[in-house]
């Protein structure tokens with residue numbers, strides 16, 4: 439499910455702090471000539487319902503977006519951490535369980551005595 443996107447002018451001097459549900463130019467900031475033609479277009483940016491700017495592809499806002507991106511990323515990560523830890527624990531328990539079945543817990547303290555049962559001979563005995 440996608441978060442609903444709203445639009446808002448983020449111009450500091452803007453008198454219009456309304457949040458719109460459609461993209462467009464800010465009526466307050468955009469400058470028109472006397473024929474109604476756009477002279478200086480000021481577009482609204484994507485925001486949340488509360489008017490917090492969302493990630494934008496605009497180059498001039500990339501720096502601010504990066505910080506917001508980073509915050510979002512951290513927040514997202516924090517939210518996922520619990521689930522990830524649970525999944526990780528389950529995976530580790532599974533892996534450890536298999537590893538303990540497959541090999542001695544501490545291999546270095548358990549020397550394999552090749553003198554008693556060389557692998558080649560044990561295979562030969564089974565034939």
Ligand SMILES: [Zn+2]
Nearest residue numbers: 447452464467
């Ligand atoms: Zn504006």
